[in-house]
Amino acid sequence: MSETPSTTDIHDIELRSSIDRSLRHPVMFFFASGSIWLVLGILLGFIASAKKHAPEFLDCISWIDAGKVDAAHLSALVYGWGCQAAFGMIIWLMARLTRKECTASGIILVAGHLWNLIIMVGIVTILAGQGSGVTLMAFPSYIWVSLLVVYLMITLWSLVQFQVRDAGHVYVSQWYLLAGLLWFPWILGSAIFFVFASEGHPLMAAAVAAWFKSGVFLLFLLPTALASAYYLAPKVTGRPVYSYNVALFGFWALAFLGPWAGFQRLMGAPIPQFLPYAGAAAMVLILIPALAVGLNILKTIQDQKELAAQSPSLRFTTSGIVLFIIFGVLSFGLNTVPAIKMTQFSYTGYGLDILAIYGVFSLCAFGAIYFIVPRVTRREWLSSRFITWHFFLSLYAVASIVCCAIIGGIIQGQGMEDLSQPFGTMAERSSSYGWGITIAWAFLLVANFVFCLHLLLMWARLGRRSSHPTLLQNHHPESPHGPEGEIDNIGSVNA
Amino acid sequence: MDHTRDNPLKRFTSFWLALLLVTTFAIGALILWPLSHGDVETVADLKAVDRLQVKAEVQKAQTENLNAEALAEALANAAKAPSQAPSPGSMAVPSLAPESVSAEDPAESPEPNN
Numbered sequence: 001m002s003e004t005p006s007t008t009d010i011h012d013i014e015l016r017s018s019i020d021r022s023l024r025h026p027v028m029f030f031f032a033s034g035s036i037w038l039v040l041g042i043l044l045g046f047i048a049s050a051k052k053h054a055p056e057f058l059d060c061i062s063w064i065d066a067g068k069v070d071a072a073h074l075s076a077l078v079y080g081w082g083c084q085a086a087f088g089m090i091i092w093l094m095a096r097l098t099r100k101e102c103t104a105s106g107i108i109l110v111a112g113h114l115w116n117l118i119i120m121v122g123i124v125t126i127l128a129g130q131g132s133g134v135t136l137m138a139f140p141s142y143i144w145v146s147l148l149v150v151y152l153m154i155t156l157w158s159l160v161q162f163q164v165r166d167a168g169h170v171y172v173s174q175w176y177l178l179a180g181l182l183w184f185p186w187i188l189g190s191a192i193f194f195v196f197a198s199e200g201h202p203l204m205a206a207a208v209a210a211w212f213k214s215g216v217f218l219l220f221l222l223p224t225a226l227a228s229a230y231y232l233a234p235k236v237t238g239r240p241v242y243s244y245n246v247a248l249f250g251f252w253a254l255a256f257l258g259p260w261a262g263f264q265r266l267m268g269a270p271i272p273q274f275l276p277y278a279g280a281a282a283m284v285l286i287l288i289p290a291l292a293v294g295l296n297i298l299k300t301i302q303d304q305k306e307l308a309a310q311s312p313s314l315r316f317t318t319s320g321i322v323l324f325i326i327f328g329v330l331s332f333g334l335n336t337v338p339a340i341k342m343t344q345f346s347y348t349g350y351g352l353d354i355l356a357i358y359g360v361f362s363l364c365a366f367g368a369i370y371f372i373v374p375r376v377t378r379r380e381w382l383s384s385r386f387i388t389w390h391f392f393l394s395l396y397a398v399a400s401i402v403c404c405a406i407i408g409g410i411i412q413g414q415g416m417e418d419l420s421q422p423f424g425t426m427a428e429r430s431s432s433y434g435w436g437i438t439i440a441w442a443f444l445l446v447a448n449f450v451f452c453l454h455l456l457l458m459w460a461r462l463g464r465r466s467s468h469p470t471l472l473q474n475h476h477p478e479s480p481h482g483p484e485g486e487i488d489n490i491g492s493v494n495a
Numbered sequence: 496m497d498h499t500r501d502n503p504l505k506r507f508t509s510f511w512l513a514l515l516l517v518t519t520f521a522i523g524a525l526i527l528w529p530l531s532h533g534d535v536e537t538v539a540d541l542k543a544v545d546r547l548q549v550k551a552e553v554q555k556a557q558t559e560n561l562n563a564e565a566l567a568e569a570l571a572n573a574a575k576a577p578s579q580a581p582s583p584g585s586m587a588v589p590s591l592a593p594e595s596v597s598a599e600d601p602a603e604s605p606e607p608n609n
Contacts, residue, residue, distance in 0.1 A: 100501070152517060159513035164501040185517040193524055 015099060016375075022101040023092055024376045026108040030088035031369050032459045033116050035452040037080025038362075042448055044073035046441040053434030063127045071138035072126045077357055078136060078216060079147070080119050085365040086224040087112070087154050090177055092372050093231055094158040097174050098165035104157040111153035118146055134195055134206075136213040141196035148188050155181050172247045173227040179255060180223035187215035207263055207271050211279070214262030217356045218254070218286070222324075225364035226254075226293055229317050232371055233300045236314045237307060242299035250292030257282045257289065265349065267340045283335035290328025297321045310471045312387045313371035319395060320363030327355050330406065342413035347430065347437070351405025358444070359398045366390070366451070373455065374470075379463025381470035386454045388472055393447030400440035408433025 044064075050057045051066040058064055095102050102108070122139035125131060131138040139147075159181060162174065191212035195205045234241055241247055263271070263279030301308050301318060308314045333339060334348060343349070370387065374380050381387060408430045415426025457463065464470070515522075 103506075152514070156510060156513050156517070159516070160506055160509040163509035163512070164505050167500060182517060186520050189518075189520050189524075193521075 016096065019095045019099070019101050020092075020376045020378075022103070022105055023095055026102075026105050026112055027088045027092050027372060027376050028459050029109060029112045030084045030091075031373065032455055033112070034081045034084030034088065035448070035455050037076050037084065037119070038448050039445065039452050041073055041076030041081055042441060042445045044069050044076055046438060046445060048073045049434065049438040049441050053431045053438070065129075068127050068129060068131070071131055071133075071135075072123050074136055074353075075126060075138055076119070076123055078221075079122070080116075082216075082221050082357060082361060082365075083151075084112070084115065085362070085369070086180070086221060087115075088372070089224055089228050089365060089368045090155060090181065091158055092376070093173055093227055093368075094161050094177050097171050097177075097231070098161045100161045100165065102157060102161070108154050108157065111150050114150045115147070115154070118143055118150065132196070134209045136216065137191060137195055137209050141192075144188070144192045144196065148185060148192065151185065151188070155184075171230070172241055172244070172251070173231040175251050176223040176227035176230065179251070180220050180227070183215070183219035183223070183258075187212055187219055191215075203266075203269060203271055207266050207269070207275060210265040211262035213265075214279075214283075215259065217353075217361070218258035218261055221357065221361040222254070222258075225320060225324075225361045228364050228368040229293070229297050229321055232313050232317050232367055233297050236311050236371075237301050237304045239300055239304070242296050242302075246292050246296045250289045250296065253285075253289040253292060257285050261286065264335055264340060265344075267337075267344060277337075280335045280337065280340060283331045287328035287332040290325050290331075294321050294325040294328075310473050312381070312384075312391070312470070312472055313367045315367070315391060315472065316363050316370060317367035319391075320360050320367060323355065323359035323363060323398070327352070327360055330355065330402075334406070342417060343409050344413075345416065346409035346412035347405040347433065348409030348413070351402045351409060354398065354405065355402045358394075359402065363394065363398075366394070369455070373458050374463065377458050377461055377463060379458060379461055380466045380468065382454060382457055382463055384470050384472050386450050387470065390447050390451045390454070391472075393443050393450075397440045397444035397447060400443070401437050404433040404436035404440065408436070 047058060047064055048066065048070040051069065055066065091102065091108060122143045125140050125143070126138050130140060132140055137144070158177070162178060191208055194200060194208040195212075198205070230241060230247065260278050260282035263275040264277075264283055265279070267276040267280065269276075298318070298321065301314065304314075308318050330352060334343060334352065370381065411433070412426055412430040415421060415429050416423075418426075
């Protein structure tokens, strides 16, 4: 710790510091506005969940009818929070890994404002009853093209950075970042074309929308989360990735299986029958990349359990990866033909969606945010207690939502299949699980309100002026985030 | 900085290459759209001639078999018949009990809000 840094080290620190400075405003804007959308999305999720088992809840306000609030909830969660958190992670990780400063932060910032404006218009339109009614594409058709254009304004610069990178090794994180960057415009463009622009059969439009819904997670949010995990696990532990070959296998397994998934949601519908079966098979086989990535990341941090407990970034990331394995296992079990038949029209699909968006993606994104924000703001997190609350409440709430939705969904499905019972019996059986989900959303709301507040304080640069990172246990012999004093050192170097 | 890989010209070309790459699908779709939506004959189109022929035959048969005079007579009789003719199995409505509330003459009832 007390060793004098060499000239190369100082140059390296200067370079990293200049990269962080170049991205400070766009990255913080994406994270902060994303966290506000997250709180809003969870609030809407709470209302939507309550309306499922208590339809009279807030029935005096027509703007938040059950159908509208459900669509607004998922849209706010995916496009308001998920995409913006992913943008912040992508532009920062790509700049750091290519070791190139961002020269277009102004354009990215303007595009970030536009993205928020468009999402706001979209959510208001849904709540006003003017949405398209397509799952996860509930914004009106004219919104989608503008979202795609703004997406390009935000992410093209990362592709340019990758192209002009210094010659050398391409990191595992960069594979995932690059794949996510290119897959998203493909799936979004296809979905816009086939759902809104094409004159094809409406049933195929519904099938394409189901494919898009699956693709947003498997082909955009998940690769971004895995890029962050593959960056943070070696970075914080100071060890290389456990196996390069397993990483390569996991990447190509996801690249091969991801685009097939989604059509299983229309099992039994009059569409070409190979499509739902191919989708179900792809979702069953998602367990393979989940195990490959999980094994690789967990093996990388295997001997650093204390570090994983201390570092907020590593703790959130590890939890996200463990939940990815659980997602793979549940996907394996719930996408077999008998299971789909039983759970197709129940809470179960919703439980898997929330596990994917919040459990896997968001926990990895929180890990990245707890790592990135101190570097771009040059301040440390104010309170380890806030982080601990955020972690445990998030984990408890997401576990409750997933358990209640999956068990309740199976019971719902059994009730629907049991033709000797009236339909109301099925609703009565699953009602208590609906209550469980609503209460879990309330816990999640508290967790993310704390997180949002903490992040906004950091954005206002009210964080601690210290070079010691905020850890979750204070009795640590040395920092898991590399040499301490790096921020102060570079400050003095620049001075 | 490695100037052989990173210079303004390289960044400029990289930008357009990236734009081309992410819009490849859209460009492909635009090219393929006219090819896939030209003179495509769907199953519905193929069956349309037969279907219209059947429809015309049915309409012709219906018109020929329609007895307009009998229909007009039936309608006139229907207009004369009581509006609530007793149907098989129907029961007479029991008469109201004398001096019950329902049996009171509305004119004798107290005015509302008095």
